[in-house]
Amino acid sequence: MENQKLYDICVIGAGACGIVASIQARYRGKSVLLLEKLPQIATKLKATGGGRCNLTNSLDMESFIASFGKNGRFIQDALKCFDNKETVKFFDSIGVKTHSPDGFRVFPTTHNSSTIIEALQKELDTLKIDTICDAKVLNVAKDDDIFEITTQKSRYRSKSLLIATGGKGYASLGSSGDGYELAKKLSHKIVEPTPAMMPLKSAQKWVANCRADTIAKVTLKVAMKKYSKLQATGDLIFTKDGIRGPVVLDFSREITPLLKRYDSIELLANFTKGLNAQEAMEYLKKRQKDNPTATILELLTPLIPASLAKELSIQSGIDTSLSLTKQKGVARDKLYKLLAWTPLTIIGHDGFKKAMVTRGGVSIKEINPKTMESKIVPNLYFCGEVVDIDGPCGGYNLQWAFSSGVLASRYM
Numbered sequence: 001m002e003n004q005k006l007y008d009i010c011v012i013g014a015g016a017c018g019i020v021a022s023i024q025a026r027y028r029g030k031s032v033l034l035l036e037k038l039p040q041i042a043t044k045l046k047a048t049g050g051g052r053c054n055l056t057n058s059l060d061m062e063s064f065i066a067s068f069g070k071n072g073r074f075i076q077d078a079l080k081c082f083d084n085k086e087t088v089k090f091f092d093s094i095g096v097k098t099h100s101p102d103g104f105r106v107f108p109t110t111h112n113s114s115t116i117i118e119a120l121q122k123e124l125d126t127l128k129i130d131t132i133c134d135a136k137v138l139n140v141a142k143d144d145d146i147f148e149i150t151t152q153k154s155r156y157r158s159k160s161l162l163i164a165t166g167g168k169g170y171a172s173l174g175s176s177g178d179g180y181e182l183a184k185k186l187s188h189k190i191v192e193p194t195p196a197m198m199p200l201k202s203a204q205k206w207v208a209n210c211r212a213d214t215i216a217k218v219t220l221k222v223a224m225k226k227y228s229k230l231q232a233t234g235d236l237i238f239t240k241d242g243i244r245g246p247v248v249l250d251f252s253r254e255i256t257p258l259l260k261r262y263d264s265i266e267l268l269a270n271f272t273k274g275l276n277a278q279e280a281m282e283y284l285k286k287r288q289k290d291n292p293t294a295t296i297l298e299l300l301t302p303l304i305p306a307s308l309a310k311e312l313s314i315q316s317g318i319d320t321s322l323s324l325t326k327q328k329g330v331a332r333d334k335l336y337k338l339l340a341w342t343p344l345t346i347i348g349h350d351g352f353k354k355a356m357v358t359r360g361g362v363s364i365k366e367i368n369p370k371t372m373e374s375k376i377v378p379n380l381y382f383c384g385e386v387v388d389i390d391g392p393c394g395g396y397n398l399q400w401a402f403s404s405g406v407l408a409s410r411y412m
Contacts, residue, residue: 287302
Protein backbone atom coordinates (compact mmCIF):
# COMPACT_ATOMS: atom_id res chain seq x y z
CA MET A 1 0.00 0.00 0.00
CA GLU A 2 1.43 3.38 -0.99
CA ASN A 3 1.47 6.28 1.46
CA GLN A 4 0.60 9.37 -0.64
CA LYS A 5 2.18 11.90 1.75
CA LEU A 6 5.41 13.50 0.56
CA TYR A 7 7.74 13.93 3.55
CA ASP A 8 10.55 16.45 3.75
CA ILE A 9 12.76 13.82 5.35
CA CYS A 10 12.73 10.05 5.74
CA VAL A 11 15.09 8.57 8.33
CA ILE A 12 15.85 4.85 8.12
CA GLY A 13 16.85 3.48 11.52
CA ALA A 14 15.48 4.51 14.92
CA GLY A 15 18.72 4.22 16.84
CA ALA A 16 20.64 6.97 18.59
CA CYS A 17 21.51 9.08 15.53
CA GLY A 18 18.27 8.45 13.65
CA ILE A 19 16.04 9.49 16.54
CA VAL A 20 18.03 12.60 17.44
CA ALA A 21 18.28 13.63 13.78
CA SER A 22 14.50 13.23 13.42
CA ILE A 23 13.83 15.34 16.51
CA GLN A 24 16.25 18.08 15.46
CA ALA A 25 14.78 18.20 11.95
CA ARG A 26 11.27 18.49 13.41
CA TYR A 27 12.44 21.39 15.58
CA ARG A 28 13.20 23.12 12.27
CA GLY A 29 9.66 22.54 11.05
CA LYS A 30 10.36 19.65 8.68
CA SER A 31 7.89 16.80 8.18
CA VAL A 32 9.70 13.61 9.24
CA LEU A 33 9.10 9.90 8.71
CA LEU A 34 11.16 7.60 10.96
CA LEU A 35 11.29 3.93 9.95
CA GLU A 36 12.52 1.11 12.24
CA LYS A 37 12.61 -2.57 11.27
CA LEU A 38 12.34 -3.84 14.88
CA PRO A 39 9.15 -3.77 16.98
CA GLN A 40 10.46 -0.85 19.07
CA ILE A 41 12.90 2.03 18.83
CA ALA A 42 16.43 2.26 20.25
CA THR A 43 16.93 -1.45 20.96
CA LYS A 44 20.71 -1.25 20.73
CA LEU A 45 20.78 1.93 22.82
CA LYS A 46 19.21 -0.06 25.64
CA ALA A 47 22.34 -2.23 25.88
CA THR A 48 24.83 0.62 25.65
CA GLY A 49 27.27 0.98 28.53
CA GLY A 50 26.11 -2.25 30.11
CA GLY A 51 22.57 -0.86 30.22
CA ARG A 52 23.71 2.37 31.91
CA CYS A 53 24.01 4.34 28.65
CA ASN A 54 27.33 6.19 28.56
CA LEU A 55 26.10 9.11 26.45
CA THR A 56 29.33 11.01 25.90
CA ASN A 57 32.51 12.06 27.72
CA SER A 58 34.25 15.24 28.84
CA LEU A 59 37.22 15.11 26.46
CA ASP A 60 38.22 18.29 24.63
CA MET A 61 37.56 18.33 20.89
CA GLU A 62 41.15 17.76 19.72
CA SER A 63 41.67 14.78 22.03
CA PHE A 64 38.27 13.39 21.08
CA ILE A 65 39.10 13.60 17.37
CA ALA A 66 42.52 11.98 17.91
CA SER A 67 40.83 8.99 19.60
CA PHE A 68 39.19 8.06 16.29
CA GLY A 69 42.53 7.44 14.55
CA LYS A 70 43.21 8.08 10.87
CA ASN A 71 39.59 8.97 10.03
CA GLY A 72 39.23 11.28 13.02
CA ARG A 73 39.48 14.57 11.12
CA PHE A 74 36.28 13.68 9.29
CA ILE A 75 34.23 14.18 12.46
CA GLN A 76 35.35 17.70 13.38
CA ASP A 77 32.53 19.56 11.60
CA ALA A 78 29.94 17.34 13.26
CA LEU A 79 31.50 18.02 16.67
CA LYS A 80 31.57 21.76 16.05
CA CYS A 81 27.88 21.54 15.21
CA PHE A 82 26.93 19.45 18.26
CA ASP A 83 29.56 18.61 20.89
CA ASN A 84 29.47 16.94 24.32
CA LYS A 85 28.11 20.08 25.99
CA GLU A 86 25.29 20.27 23.43
CA THR A 87 24.51 16.60 24.07
CA VAL A 88 24.13 17.22 27.80
CA LYS A 89 21.98 20.32 27.09
CA PHE A 90 19.74 18.44 24.67
CA PHE A 91 19.03 15.60 27.07
CA ASP A 92 18.42 18.05 29.89
CA SER A 93 15.87 19.83 27.64
CA ILE A 94 13.88 16.60 27.23
CA GLY A 95 13.97 15.83 30.94
CA VAL A 96 17.08 13.65 31.34
CA LYS A 97 19.50 14.75 34.05
CA THR A 98 23.09 13.61 33.57
CA HIS A 99 26.27 13.46 35.63
CA SER A 100 29.86 12.29 35.40
CA PRO A 101 30.82 10.23 38.48
CA ASP A 102 34.39 9.68 37.29
CA GLY A 103 34.82 13.12 35.74
CA PHE A 104 35.05 11.60 32.26
CA ARG A 105 32.09 9.45 31.22
CA VAL A 106 28.62 11.03 31.20
CA PHE A 107 25.58 8.97 32.25
CA PRO A 108 21.94 9.67 33.01
CA THR A 109 21.72 10.09 36.79
CA THR A 110 19.49 7.01 36.89
CA HIS A 111 22.27 4.93 35.28
CA ASN A 112 19.49 3.29 33.31
CA SER A 113 19.26 3.41 29.51
CA SER A 114 15.45 3.13 29.77
CA THR A 115 15.45 6.72 31.04
CA ILE A 116 16.99 7.85 27.76
CA ILE A 117 14.71 5.77 25.56
CA GLU A 118 11.53 6.86 27.36
CA ALA A 119 12.51 10.54 27.05
CA LEU A 120 13.27 10.17 23.34
CA GLN A 121 9.99 8.33 22.72
CA LYS A 122 8.08 11.05 24.57
CA GLU A 123 9.74 13.74 22.42
CA LEU A 124 8.93 11.85 19.22
CA ASP A 125 5.30 11.66 20.34
CA THR A 126 5.16 15.32 21.41
CA LEU A 127 6.53 16.46 18.06
CA LYS A 128 4.14 14.13 16.22
CA ILE A 129 6.95 12.55 14.22
CA ASP A 130 5.56 9.67 12.14
CA THR A 131 7.44 6.74 13.66
CA ILE A 132 6.74 3.34 12.14
CA CYS A 133 8.22 0.18 13.66
CA ASP A 134 8.24 -3.31 12.14
CA ALA A 135 9.08 -1.55 8.89
CA LYS A 136 12.10 -3.19 7.31
CA VAL A 137 13.20 -1.22 4.25
CA LEU A 138 13.52 -3.51 1.25
CA ASN A 139 14.48 -0.98 -1.39
CA VAL A 140 15.25 2.68 -1.97
CA ALA A 141 15.19 4.44 -5.33
CA LYS A 142 15.22 8.00 -6.56
CA ASP A 143 12.87 9.27 -9.23
CA ASP A 144 12.53 12.93 -10.30
CA ASP A 145 14.40 14.10 -7.16
CA ILE A 146 12.02 12.15 -4.91
CA PHE A 147 13.14 9.14 -2.90
CA GLU A 148 10.85 6.12 -2.94
CA ILE A 149 11.27 3.89 0.10
CA THR A 150 9.70 0.44 0.01
CA THR A 151 9.01 -1.65 3.13
CA GLN A 152 7.20 -5.02 3.47
CA LYS A 153 3.88 -3.26 3.97
CA SER A 154 4.03 0.10 2.27
CA ARG A 155 5.82 2.57 0.04
CA TYR A 156 6.81 6.09 1.14
CA ARG A 157 8.03 9.23 -0.62
CA SER A 158 10.48 11.80 0.66
CA LYS A 159 12.51 14.78 -0.58
CA SER A 160 15.55 13.80 1.52
CA LEU A 161 16.76 10.49 2.88
CA LEU A 162 18.95 9.79 5.92
CA ILE A 163 20.41 6.30 6.33
CA ALA A 164 21.03 5.78 10.05
CA THR A 165 20.87 1.99 10.24
CA GLY A 166 24.03 1.36 12.29
CA GLY A 167 26.59 -1.35 11.57
CA LYS A 168 26.60 -5.12 12.05
CA GLY A 169 27.55 -5.38 15.72
CA TYR A 170 25.09 -6.83 18.25
CA ALA A 171 23.20 -8.66 15.50
CA SER A 172 20.75 -9.97 18.13
CA LEU A 173 19.67 -6.35 18.65
CA GLY A 174 18.86 -5.78 15.00
CA SER A 175 22.17 -4.60 13.54
CA SER A 176 22.53 -6.62 10.37
CA GLY A 177 24.19 -4.23 7.93
CA ASP A 178 21.02 -3.35 6.01
CA GLY A 179 22.29 0.17 5.48
CA TYR A 180 25.30 -1.06 3.54
CA GLU A 181 23.06 -2.75 1.00
CA LEU A 182 20.89 0.35 0.67
CA ALA A 183 24.01 2.49 0.19
CA LYS A 184 25.29 0.11 -2.50
CA LYS A 185 21.98 0.40 -4.37
CA LEU A 186 22.54 4.16 -4.33
CA SER A 187 26.03 3.73 -5.87
CA HIS A 188 28.11 4.04 -2.71
CA LYS A 189 31.26 2.07 -1.88
CA ILE A 190 31.48 0.13 1.39
CA VAL A 191 34.74 -0.27 3.29
CA GLU A 192 34.62 -3.93 4.35
CA PRO A 193 32.99 -4.12 7.81
CA THR A 194 34.90 -5.92 10.58
CA PRO A 195 33.73 -6.53 14.15
CA ALA A 196 35.25 -4.24 16.80
CA MET A 197 35.03 -3.56 20.53
CA MET A 198 34.81 -7.19 21.59
CA PRO A 199 36.61 -9.94 23.56
CA LEU A 200 39.51 -11.77 21.90
CA LYS A 201 40.47 -15.46 22.01
CA SER A 202 44.00 -16.58 22.79
CA ALA A 203 45.95 -19.76 22.07
CA GLN A 204 47.24 -19.84 25.66
CA LYS A 205 45.16 -22.13 27.86
CA TRP A 206 46.53 -20.81 31.18
CA VAL A 207 44.32 -17.70 30.89
CA ALA A 208 41.34 -19.78 32.07
CA ASN A 209 43.01 -20.08 35.49
CA CYS A 210 43.14 -16.30 35.96
CA ARG A 211 39.51 -15.29 35.56
CA ALA A 212 38.81 -14.03 39.07
CA ASP A 213 40.49 -10.64 38.90
CA THR A 214 40.45 -7.37 36.96
CA ILE A 215 43.99 -6.20 36.29
CA ALA A 216 44.36 -2.41 36.12
CA LYS A 217 46.55 -0.41 33.72
CA VAL A 218 47.56 -3.30 31.48
CA THR A 219 49.45 -2.31 28.33
CA LEU A 220 48.92 -4.38 25.19
CA LYS A 221 51.06 -4.03 22.08
CA VAL A 222 51.43 -5.92 18.81
CA ALA A 223 54.67 -7.93 18.67
CA MET A 224 54.99 -7.62 14.89
CA LYS A 225 57.49 -5.12 13.51
CA LYS A 226 55.11 -3.80 10.87
CA TYR A 227 52.46 -2.98 13.50
CA SER A 228 54.69 -2.23 16.50
CA LYS A 229 53.14 1.23 17.00
CA LEU A 230 49.76 -0.33 17.85
CA GLN A 231 49.23 -0.37 21.61
CA ALA A 232 46.64 0.46 24.27
CA THR A 233 46.46 0.67 28.07
CA GLY A 234 43.54 -0.06 30.39
CA ASP A 235 41.84 -2.65 32.58
CA LEU A 236 41.93 -6.30 31.47
CA ILE A 237 40.01 -9.42 32.50
CA PHE A 238 40.89 -12.98 31.54
CA THR A 239 38.20 -15.31 30.20
CA LYS A 240 38.03 -19.08 29.79
CA ASP A 241 39.51 -18.74 26.31
CA GLY A 242 41.06 -15.28 26.07
CA ILE A 243 40.87 -11.69 27.25
CA ARG A 244 38.28 -8.96 27.63
CA GLY A 245 37.87 -5.68 29.52
CA PRO A 246 38.10 -2.01 28.42
CA VAL A 247 41.64 -2.23 27.04
CA VAL A 248 40.71 -5.28 24.96
CA LEU A 249 37.51 -3.67 23.68
CA ASP A 250 39.51 -0.68 22.49
CA PHE A 251 42.44 -2.66 21.09
CA SER A 252 40.23 -5.15 19.25
CA ARG A 253 39.47 -2.36 16.76
CA GLU A 254 43.07 -2.78 15.56
CA ILE A 255 43.30 -6.56 15.93
CA THR A 256 40.18 -7.84 14.13
CA PRO A 257 41.21 -6.41 10.73
CA LEU A 258 44.67 -8.00 11.16
CA LEU A 259 43.09 -11.40 11.83
CA LYS A 260 41.67 -11.25 8.31
CA ARG A 261 45.25 -11.21 7.00
CA TYR A 262 47.01 -13.47 9.49
CA ASP A 263 46.06 -16.74 11.20
CA SER A 264 47.17 -15.34 14.55
CA ILE A 265 48.44 -12.08 16.04
CA GLU A 266 51.24 -12.02 18.60
CA LEU A 267 50.66 -9.57 21.43
CA LEU A 268 52.81 -8.58 24.39
CA ALA A 269 51.09 -7.68 27.65
CA ASN A 270 52.52 -5.76 30.57
CA PHE A 271 50.57 -6.58 33.74
CA THR A 272 52.93 -4.72 36.11
CA LYS A 273 51.89 -1.11 35.44
CA GLY A 274 54.81 -0.50 33.11
CA LEU A 275 57.73 -2.12 34.93
CA ASN A 276 60.51 -3.35 32.65
CA ALA A 277 62.56 -6.49 33.37
CA GLN A 278 65.21 -4.58 35.33
CA GLU A 279 62.61 -2.77 37.44
CA ALA A 280 60.74 -6.04 38.08
CA MET A 281 63.96 -7.61 39.33
CA GLU A 282 64.70 -4.66 41.61
CA TYR A 283 61.13 -4.71 42.95
CA LEU A 284 61.29 -8.41 43.87
CA LYS A 285 64.78 -8.18 45.37
CA LYS A 286 63.73 -5.29 47.60
CA ARG A 287 60.63 -7.13 48.79
CA GLN A 288 62.70 -10.24 49.46
CA LYS A 289 65.18 -8.18 51.49
CA ASP A 290 62.30 -6.78 53.55
CA ASN A 291 60.68 -10.24 53.88
CA PRO A 292 63.51 -12.84 53.84
CA THR A 293 61.21 -15.86 54.33
CA ALA A 294 58.52 -14.84 51.82
CA THR A 295 57.84 -17.20 48.91
CA ILE A 296 57.86 -15.98 45.33
CA LEU A 297 54.04 -15.86 45.31
CA GLU A 298 54.00 -13.71 48.44
CA LEU A 299 56.46 -11.35 46.79
CA LEU A 300 54.44 -11.11 43.59
CA THR A 301 50.87 -10.74 44.88
CA PRO A 302 51.07 -7.01 45.71
CA LEU A 303 52.13 -6.49 42.10
CA ILE A 304 49.78 -8.86 40.22
CA PRO A 305 46.87 -11.15 41.24
CA ALA A 306 47.86 -14.48 42.85
CA SER A 307 46.38 -16.53 40.00
CA LEU A 308 48.47 -14.69 37.40
CA ALA A 309 51.56 -14.81 39.65
CA LYS A 310 51.21 -18.58 39.82
CA GLU A 311 50.84 -19.01 36.06
CA LEU A 312 53.81 -16.77 35.20
CA SER A 313 55.89 -18.60 37.79
CA ILE A 314 55.01 -21.96 36.25
CA GLN A 315 55.95 -20.67 32.79
CA SER A 316 59.29 -19.46 34.16
CA GLY A 317 60.16 -22.75 35.87
CA ILE A 318 59.84 -21.13 39.30
CA ASP A 319 59.13 -23.22 42.42
CA THR A 320 56.32 -21.22 44.02
CA SER A 321 57.01 -22.64 47.48
CA LEU A 322 60.50 -21.16 47.60
CA SER A 323 61.85 -17.64 48.06
CA LEU A 324 63.38 -15.62 45.23
CA THR A 325 66.93 -16.26 46.42
CA LYS A 326 66.48 -20.05 46.25
CA GLN A 327 65.29 -20.08 42.62
CA LYS A 328 67.53 -21.03 39.69
CA GLY A 329 69.06 -18.02 37.96
CA VAL A 330 67.63 -18.92 34.57
CA ALA A 331 64.13 -19.20 36.06
CA ARG A 332 64.45 -15.83 37.79
CA ASP A 333 65.59 -14.16 34.58
CA LYS A 334 62.68 -15.64 32.66
CA LEU A 335 60.24 -14.44 35.30
CA TYR A 336 61.59 -10.87 35.11
CA LYS A 337 61.12 -10.90 31.34
CA LEU A 338 57.57 -12.28 31.63
CA LEU A 339 56.69 -9.64 34.21
CA ALA A 340 57.79 -7.00 31.71
CA TRP A 341 56.11 -8.55 28.66
CA THR A 342 53.91 -11.63 28.66
CA PRO A 343 53.26 -13.14 25.19
CA LEU A 344 49.63 -13.69 24.17
CA THR A 345 48.71 -15.22 20.83
CA ILE A 346 45.35 -13.97 19.55
CA ILE A 347 43.68 -16.54 17.33
CA GLY A 348 40.12 -15.32 16.91
CA HIS A 349 36.92 -13.77 18.20
CA ASP A 350 33.17 -14.39 18.20
CA GLY A 351 32.41 -12.19 15.20
CA PHE A 352 29.63 -9.65 14.98
CA LYS A 353 27.41 -11.39 17.54
CA LYS A 354 29.72 -10.13 20.33
CA ALA A 355 30.94 -6.94 18.63
CA MET A 356 29.70 -3.72 20.19
CA VAL A 357 30.84 -1.63 17.23
CA THR A 358 31.55 -2.12 13.52
CA ARG A 359 34.74 -0.93 11.86
CA GLY A 360 34.18 -0.08 8.19
CA GLY A 361 31.04 1.07 6.41
CA VAL A 362 30.07 3.72 3.86
CA SER A 363 33.28 5.30 2.60
CA ILE A 364 33.93 8.78 4.03
CA LYS A 365 35.46 9.71 0.67
CA GLU A 366 31.91 9.78 -0.72
CA ILE A 367 30.37 11.88 2.09
CA ASN A 368 30.70 15.64 2.63
CA PRO A 369 31.91 16.01 6.26
CA LYS A 370 30.44 19.52 6.50
CA THR A 371 26.88 18.29 5.89
CA MET A 372 26.93 14.43 5.95
CA GLU A 373 25.41 14.56 2.46
CA SER A 374 26.41 12.08 -0.20
CA LYS A 375 28.80 13.40 -2.83
CA ILE A 376 27.15 11.05 -5.33
CA VAL A 377 23.39 11.34 -4.72
CA PRO A 378 21.95 14.79 -3.84
CA ASN A 379 19.75 14.92 -0.70
CA LEU A 380 21.02 11.52 0.50
CA TYR A 381 22.65 11.62 3.95
CA PHE A 382 24.41 9.21 6.28
CA CYS A 383 25.13 9.32 10.01
CA GLY A 384 26.45 7.23 12.87
CA GLU A 385 27.89 3.75 12.68
CA VAL A 386 26.82 3.03 9.09
CA VAL A 387 29.68 5.37 8.12
CA ASP A 388 33.31 4.17 8.17
CA ILE A 389 33.95 5.87 11.52
CA ASP A 390 34.46 4.14 14.86
CA GLY A 391 35.94 5.17 18.19
CA PRO A 392 36.95 3.49 21.46
CA CYS A 393 34.57 2.70 24.30
CA GLY A 394 33.70 5.51 26.69
CA GLY A 395 30.93 7.54 25.04
CA TYR A 396 32.83 8.22 21.80
CA ASN A 397 30.58 6.34 19.41
CA LEU A 398 27.31 7.65 20.84
CA GLN A 399 28.62 11.21 20.68
CA TRP A 400 29.55 10.65 17.04
CA ALA A 401 26.04 9.29 16.44
CA PHE A 402 24.42 12.37 17.99
CA SER A 403 26.79 14.85 16.32
CA SER A 404 26.51 13.37 12.83
CA GLY A 405 22.73 13.02 13.12
CA VAL A 406 22.29 16.63 14.19
CA LEU A 407 24.65 17.90 11.47
CA ALA A 408 22.70 16.00 8.80
CA SER A 409 19.40 17.36 10.16
CA ARG A 410 20.58 20.94 9.62
CA TYR A 411 20.96 20.43 5.88
CA MET A 412 18.18 18.00 4.93
